[in-house]
Amino acid sequence: MADIPVAGYxxxxxxxxxxxxPDVEAGKRFYGALFGWTFEAFETGETPGATAPARTPARAYSEGRAVAALAPKRDGRMPTVWNVYFATPDAYALARTVRDAGGQVVTAPVPVGAYGTVALVTDPEGAVFGLWQxxxxxxxxxxxxxxxxxxxxVYSRDGGVVDPFYESVFGYGGTDMPEIDGTAYRLWSPAGTPPGPETAIGGRSLVSGAFPAEMPAHFLVYFNVADCDAxxxxxxxxxxxxxxxxFDIPYGxxxxxxxxxxxxxxxxQDPEPPS
Structure with missing residues (x-):
């Protein structure tokens, strides 16, 4: 798998x-205890209201470096979920590309202060992901x-639908991998890099019989840990x-x-180095 850069995405x-x-403070306690993260509040440019303290997002740090954010749900009907954001030099143009390729725009691109511009979109099966300029x-x-x-x-039901979507929207090069427990898997590498495990930055799995029948298409976010069982x-x-x-997989x-x-x-957890 490719090393994820920390600048120039x-x-x-x-x-x-x-x-x-639903509760950012409870999230800070959970992830602070699980990963050792520390937190600080940050402003998003919204106009504060009477409930502003409870609605303030928190940026998470590991060893003093930013790793994630915890944000309050604005509506109880929204899912409680981890979202992943993909870099783009032009969120407005890419949102149009997503729509033209069969996806949907959930939240149109909007500036977040001076930090950047964000949008939420879906693939043709409804899996939600973010764009970040x-x-x-x-x-x-x-x-x-x-x-x-x-x-x-991304966990999808039909690779024949979603693979062309992501590979046209982002220009990914795809690599089909050997099935694991009968489930097909495809790696994605950024445009301009040779496709394969060494350059891959994400992938597509399939929603198999191990999932509930009602499980929608969705992204799964992974965190590296020193000890998976712990x-x-x-x-x-x-x-x-x-x-x-x-459980063990080829990558750890x-x-x-x-x-x-x-x-x-x-x-x-990374695989044990050969002895």
Whole structure:
């Protein structure tokens, strides 16, 4: 898998994540205890109201470097979820491209102060992802290291529908991988790089029989951890759940977890170096 850069994100490279939560303060306690993150509030340019303190987003730091944000849900009907954002030099143009390719624009591009411009869109199956056009804020200051983002993949029902979408929208080069437990998997590499595991920045899996029948298409965000089993045990101790117990894959050891408010994510421990 490709190293995720901390500056100069090319189009289609994951550059930021945030969690939409009912209770940001509870999220800070959970992720602070799980990953050792620290937090600071930041302004988004919204006009503060009577409930401003409860609505203030928090930026998360690991070893003093920005890794994610926790944001309050503006509407109880919104999902409690981790979102991933992909870099683009022009969020307005890319949002139009998404629509022309069969996706939908959920939130049209809007400036976030001087930080940049953000949009939320979906693929043709409804999986939600973000676009980020950097202003003063490019995105991750730490990634691919313990307690920070390391990978993302979209779970889809029909690769024949979504693969052409992402590969036309972002210019990805695709690489089909051997099936794991009967599930087809495709890696995506940024435009201009040779496709393959060494350059991949994300991928596409399929919603298999292991998922509930009503499970919609969605992105799963991964965090690198030093100890997958310990992270799963810690999640339980903090009031979260383990959706998939730790298991080994070709890229290390992983588990799928759910925080104490219902947001799902995965953790990945790097493989042991050969002795």
């Amino acid at each position: 090319a189009q289609g490279v994951p550059c930021w994540i945030d969690a939409l939560l 950097a202003g003063t804020y490019p995105g991750f200051e730490k990634s691919g290291e313990p307690d920070s983002f390391c990978w993302t993949e 992270a799963a045990a810690r999640t339980r101790a903090l009031g979260g759940r383990v959706r998939a117990e730790p 050891r992983m588990a799928v977890l759910v925080d104490n408010q219902g947001a799902g994510f995965a953790v990945l």
